[in-house]
Amino acid sequence: DAAGITLAMHIAEPDPALEPGHALFEEATRRMASVYTLEGIFPMFPECLSTGRFSLLAGAEREAVTFVLRIEEDGARLLEVQRSVVRVARNLDYARGQALLDERAADWGRLASLCARLADVRAAQGAVILVRRETRLDISDPDHIRLHEVVRGEPVHQVVEELAILHNREAGRYCRDHRLPGIYRVQPPPRR
Numbered sequence: 001d002a003a004g005i006t007l008a009m010h011i012a013e014p015d016p017a018l019e020p021g022h023a024l025f026e027e028a029t030r031r032m033a034s035v036y037t038l039e040g041i042f043p044m045f046p047e048c049l050s051t052g053r054f055s056l057l058a059g060a061e062r063e064a065v066t067f068v069l070r071i072e073e074d075g076a077r078l079l080e081v082q083r084s085v086v087r088v089a090r091n092l093d094y095a096r097g098q099a100l101l102d103e104r105a106a107d108w109g110r111l112a113s114l115c116a117r118l119a120d121v122r123a124a125q126g127a128v129i130l131v132r133r134e135t136r137l138d139i140s141d142p143d144h145i146r147l148h149e150v151v152r153g154e155p156v157h158q159v160v161e162e163l164a165i166l167h168n169r170e171a172g173r174y175c176r177d178h179r180l181p182g183i184y185r186v187q188p189p190p191r192r
Helices: 023-031 047-053 094-103 105-124 155-177
Strands: 004-012 035-037 040-042 061-072 075-087 133-138 146-151
Touching: 004 075, 004 105, 004 155, 061 105, 061 155, 075 105, 075 155, 094 105, 094 155, 105 155
Parallel strands: none
Antiparallel strands: 004 061, 035 040, 061 075, 133 146
């Protein structure tokens, strides 16, 4: 609608039976979180699970935790959290995501605009917003190794980043408000 967008963010739920004492639970606890670096992804669960059964692969039916969020010009809020079963129609890479933002201004473009507004609000509250420049090493020809600059400043990157920040913030609030156990990592306030 004209005021904003309501969207559902689905997070794969590995297995509700995964409890303390289970070998996978203990391994995930040791690793704490998946880590994404330029050199690769270091998953919280073994790769065969994190990119398979525990992943929202296109076409596969998966158990998930769904966060229904409302994003408007003046902010965003969590409407509900529910367990769900989802089947993702397709997985998008950054290039296809950017194409959707460019081609479909009424919905995807509106999402990009609202996410830009969320970033502006966070910046006004003291958040540091950086345009990341990364380097990709091309060693396909060992005699002519090349570096390619990768700029992570397109609108699609901002959409992914802002939705991840929004999800994490609202998931933390939900756990706090419902007295659910959770691991919270908090950054110190910015130095002025």
